[in-house]
Amino acid sequence: MIHVTTTINGDETEFVCDPRETLLDVLRDRLSLTGAKEGCGTGDCGACSVTVDGTVVCSCLVLGAEAEGKEIGTVEGIATGEDLHPIQQKFLDHAALQCGICTPGILVATKALLEKHPDPTETQVRYWLAGNLCRCTGYDKIIRAVMDAAKDMRSAA
């Protein structure tokens, strides 16, 4: 077993894990942070998206051991206290989720997108989120929610 010290959503966290365990396994099974979902385990669906030092990655493609000394961000860290992040609120306003299993990953990826590109085109949003599979919505309302959130965040900035 490997001992790892890391920071998750701003909190210093320690865990031990088997070297074969992924960061996703660790988050879900050892730290009870079940917001990141396993849809495929092979980096094809994006439901397990988290940020590592600010870069969005699939936590199923990161070993738990690699988290040593890193800053990890998960869906659980997007809201501030009881205040939803604008993208979370827009997802509710636009009915941009049906079953909700892809939502955590999409929110994590969207947050990273808007931090990097505050004024994305629809095409940019669609390509940025191409690794986040949604099977319910046909993406329409998701894209609208992201564009609307971007607009609001720009005018608030």
Added chain:
Amino acid sequence: MSQKHKIEVALWGGLKPFADGNDKVEVEAATTGQMLAAVIKKHPALEDHIEAGVSVAVNGRVIASSLTEPIPEGAEVVIIPQLKGG
């Protein structure tokens, strides 16, 4: 419970061989359940098919499984395969 009355029941084509070559069966019944029982009584070879599950359309309204739906006099009654969905 209303009185039994004459009902002409239409079968789907695949059932014809089990109804002595008929695609219509005339029975006396007042409800879907009575009607199905009477159809089986008249053509026992239909029992397996009906027990395997059928729905009944009464004047175009599909009764998926209920045996207690009343069948009005003069109603168009059609036995169709049992419906469900995904």
Added chain:
Amino acid sequence: MQYQAPDSFDAAVTLLNAEQGMARVLAGGTDVLVQLRAGTVEPDLIVDIKRIPGVHDITAEDGGWRIGAAVSGVELNAHADLCADWPGVAEAHDLIGSTQVQGRATLTGNLCTASPAADSVPAMVAAGATARVQGSNGTRDVAVEAVGTGPFKVSLAQGEVITSIFLPARGANGGDAYLRFIPRTEMDIAVVGAAVSLTLDGDKVASARVSLGAVAPTVLLVEGAANAIIGTSLDDAAMDKLAATASAACNPISDKRGTVEFRTKIAGVLAKRAAKIAYDRAKG
């Protein structure tokens, strides 16, 4: 399985040489973790090279660029000067996987997985890139096209590890491009990939390298295809010859991603389209 994250390539090589069982080098991990998950590879040792100083750096060298073994797609595409020199290589790398995969995937890893369909490899081959290899006998530079020897097989010896990739000086009037065919717009493995790098003398192609992916057991460098356009300004006859020679060089398989006929034909189509883009880029 053991996990080690050494702080130097010397230490990495020592670890790899000491391992009696199976060892895997972990760079971006986007292939290795998939293999682990599927159970297709069950290594006894994982050597994570990402904590070695310098592996995330892109540095100017002899007019070209040296790219550390752990530079991710995000890091590569954030390097404006490199992207300006070698847009085809940058785009090819950017095509691999999703935004999330881009946060991890590396040129070195893509090369070492040795998939015939690897997106960045044809672009690197066309660019004339080399890989710097370190082993117990020191370091050597190898042409990228000499690394893969067959599907998922490499020419590296036991204990050897690629420490960086070198993209040569672009030089004046040059351009490169990579195109791949996939059924969707994203998230697929290339059914066919084609890369062209060329330089111009006026309107005429002065030199060219054409490379194809997913049409043979290894990524191909197709000299005939390059010869088809050298000395031309990509007139129709040259383009037809380019397509024909590219298709003729194919030796693909039929599988879940495409048929022999499809791959053979598309290789020609993409070679032409990539040549046109590279040409326009060289024109500036």
Added chain:
Amino acid sequence: MAFDEAKKDFNLIGTRPARPDGIDKVTGRAQFGADKAAPGQLHAAILRSPHAHARIKSIDTSAAEKAKGVKGIVTRADFATGLKGEMWNKLENVMAGEKALYDGHAIAAVAATSALAAKDALKLIKVDFEVLDHVTNVDESMKDGAPVIREGAAGPSTPEGMHPNVVGFYSSGHGDVDAGFADADLVIEDTFTTEATHQGYIEPHACLAQMGKDGKGEVWCCTQGHFNVAKVCGHLLGTEASQIRVTASEIGGGFGGKTEVFIEPVALALAKKTNRPVKLVMSRSEVFRASGPTASASMDIKIGMKKDGTMTAGRGVFRLQGGAFPGAPGTFTAMCAFAPYALENVSQEAYDVMTNRPKQAAYRAPGSPMAAFAVESVVDELCNQLGLDPIEVRLKNASREGSKASFGINWPRIGLVECLEAAKAHPHYSTAIPENGGRGVSCGFWFNHGGETAVSLALAEDGTVSLSVGTPDIGGSRASMCMMAAEELGIKYDDIRTTIADTATLGYNEISHGSRVTYASGLATIEAARDTIKKLCKRAAAKWGIDEDAVYWEDGFAKPSGPNAGEFEPMSLAKIASKMGATGGPIVGHYEATPEGAGVSFAVHIVDAEVDKETGSTSVGRYTVIQDAGKAIHPSYVEGQFQGGAAQGIGWALNEEYIYGEDGRLQNAGFLDYRIPVASDLPMIDTVIVEVPNPGHPYGVRGVGETSICPPLAAIANAVSNAAGVRMKSLPMSPPRILKALDEA
């Protein structure tokens, strides 16, 4: 319960409030199938057959039992014996008996202290297989000499003399089709095929099970029907459904695929054996290999048309491949095929065929999309060859109230004509077709369903309401339930909390399938609210000392029904609820029934597509969905169903398919090569909600979830065929297929 003609002015129905489960779902708090843990839980893994067809000669688990962390192993011997019919089939699918019938068929399962330990132990189980010949293609499976999946599986309707793999048959029709064809100016006959696809829900099947010595079981799982899970587990474990309490987790997509039971009985068997909670989660590759994809189909269609567009006759023969068990939805394929058209002469027949593939499961309107693909392709070709407008032709022949349906009934009030008129009037239809592009139009039809339903509605002292329903929320239905209850009770949307009750808490509820939830649970919610209102009025009447018939309910208040009843200050729900303990006890309304008024739904889709003729690549341009919803309770979620169905249909049409190798193994058991549409593949999907009220629902609701996947296969195929200039007859229209068709044209 009949449509309430008087109910027209709604307060809430038709508005778009935020869903009650929304905050949990955007913050990561919502608990899905794999998100729950129990103290002391074990993790399980399933050993699956690598062979498409093999006799299991022996299973040796001795080495695995001794492995580190392993606490228990089950095989078929640990399940009930003596099952018959459907339950035997379910058990056989959940855990193989004498034979492995498909690549991925479960052979044994291990529970261990960690998921890795369980997975490691699988490698130590030794299975002696005798590999048998296999067949995975529907047409091959019907031929003489094809390997027999199982003797004696055929149902009573199967004609004699057919291969034992043909296990079901359906035929129906009316008129004289040959005379109809003779009457036509143009007859087109062709064969079409579709490949098996998967629902592709992003959440793999997952469950957490416990079962003690007393035989009482508990299951937490993602399912479309937890009451059905209890029933199936009861049978497969040799106990009763009542002994197993099942709680439905949040469900990460189902689309029909989570109507089946795969892993819950296995987890229970392991829990029973180890006396520990057992968590079992499928991997993505297991989902593809061993859950329930759709049927694949091979179909012959013949349609005759006059020069003026009148369809004179239609004939369809449908062969559906359903995997290693009976149950392919050929009957529905045949019934849906010509449903949009009022044909004087029509005949259809269907064969259900077994192969060495996983048992097919429902996928949104099971059987209908492929039928629409075949029939609507021929209709499109007839329009092209006769130079007729595809919507005008469809309008001319459209089924409408009173016309005779292809499967024998006379249509009640239906909305196909309204959908076609809306399509014709839509700006999309009048814009120019893009250069190098093609436009496709298609109709689609699905029956919809009612089903057993029980609902309970309890008041709290603070005037809020707890609504318990038994149908897992697969698309935002809790929002709709809250809206319908609030509408009836005249209270705020936010004052209703809707919970999916577990199986020990509420009467039996059929699965969330057949697009039935907003219809049936909605109807039951309205009735339970009305039952509650009666009780509220009674309390007010008692307080006022007047007859309860003299009290009526309006906008959340009990009011005396006129001057004769007396002058009393209206009493709010909250006021009555605050005193209910002392005025007769808790107030709970409820309703239990099998509503039989599910209204059918029709849709029309219009799509523009472009084809790159050098590569065979298709891009979908503009897309418009027009569908009859009866009455949209929450329009956003109705639109969501329309858009989601269209997107899944686009995937089915263009790239999704089960690919089997010569060895009978699934080649693409992952999202990398099973290519569902990604965000950059799709355009915005425009929607038009048509509302032709369903006479069988008080607000006129029709199910909407399934019909939306019926037209897109055909609409895309028509657009692609028109763009490419060559008729595409096989799905998916992957680039190699399109290029091949272009080369051969």
